[in-house]
Amino acid sequence: MTSRKEVRDLGRSNRQTADYFPHYVGEKSRTKFILEKNWGNDGYAFWFKLLELLCAADGQYYDCWDKMGWEYLLAVTGVTAETAEAILNTLASMGKVDKELWESCRVIWVQSLLENLRQLYSKRTAAPTKPSVDNFPGRRVESPAQEPAAATEAEGTPPAVPEPAPEEHDKPKAPRRKAGSLSAEQAERFDRFYAAYPKKVDRATAERAWAKINPEPDDAATDRIIAAVEAAKKYDSRFRERQFTPNPASWLNAKGYMNDYTGGEQRGNDDGYAGFTPSGGFGSFG
Structure with missing residues (x-):
């Protein structure tokens, strides 16, 4: 018969969250320097609050795709949406946040965090692995906190697209510009x-x-x-x-x-x- 202690230890060994992460004092950090230089204490606090949030997240990644997920990140870090977007874009360009997952899926993954927790996960059955972009099908990033598409009148029926007026067929269409880009x-x-x-x-x-x-x-x-x-x-x-x-x-x-x-x-x-x-x-x- 399995004892309570063995059951408890088994449950703990399967967890993919962490109660702590190493914070090395006195070490020269390029990340901290850049964040503090551009955003002062907000930049410094954002980075370490983000690491805390990732430690508490199952699988140690955080999904900002839906509005509630994005709003919760802003509440935890205490910054505006514009500041959070700018900091995360900077972290992605530095390679601290996985660039592909962030830009394609608005998912935050920090590989260095997992490497710093290697000793913790050596005592467990498995460590988290970086999610694949394929795990988040149908995502196309245009703006933060995407709202779900409105449901159609009939379940599974695509919305009707009105036919253009006959005289419009011959009109030249202006080239579509990517959202946020400038003419x-x-x-x-x-x-x-x-x-x-x-x-x-x-x-x-x-x-x-x-x-x-x-x-x-x-x-x-x-x-x-x-x-x-x-x-x-x-x-x-x-x-x-x-x-x-x-x-x-x-x-x-x-x-x-x-x-x-x-x-x-x-x-x-x-x-x-x-x-x-x-x-x-x-x-x-x-």
Whole structure:
């Protein structure tokens, strides 16, 4: 007969979660340096909270595909969606997060974490293995926290696609642009903005943020956005030190170009960037 202790030990030996992970003190870490340089304490905390989350996850990977999974990651790490996206893209480009799984499936896998837990898993029946992209069929990443497709009226019946009007058949179709990419005209305007912005990090994320501005900035609007950058350099206390300066993507997503410094205070402008009026007043910023 199997004893209770043997049953308990057997259950433990099959677990693919961890209650701890090594945190080496004093070791020069390129990852920590880059995260702290770009995002300060938020970057440092995000990385170690992510490792804690992975340790607690069965199989030691985390799936951000559905909205609830993504929202939970943001709640645990305490950062905005834009910051989380930028940090994870940076970690993927550094090879710390598996690039293929993240970019194709929005699944987070950190191989170095498993290697640091090798001693723990040597006492168990099996260690987790990296999931394959094939384990997540039908995924196509366009934006974070994908919403499930709406159900059709009849189960299993694809939605009807209306036939185009006869006169439309001969109309040339404009080439489809990848979501978040910029036209040549908008790329030139973004280049002007990026050249003026004092902190040059995560350009690709910043380009996606520029592409989301609605309506698309024309030359005049681009001039006003650049004027807003110059005003922020003078009157926004965050721009005095690089470590506190928002990343360009974060500034664009937060509509920093709508801030109005008239009267010596920073405040939102409901009229959009078209109504930006820089002022010589010096504000008090908390």
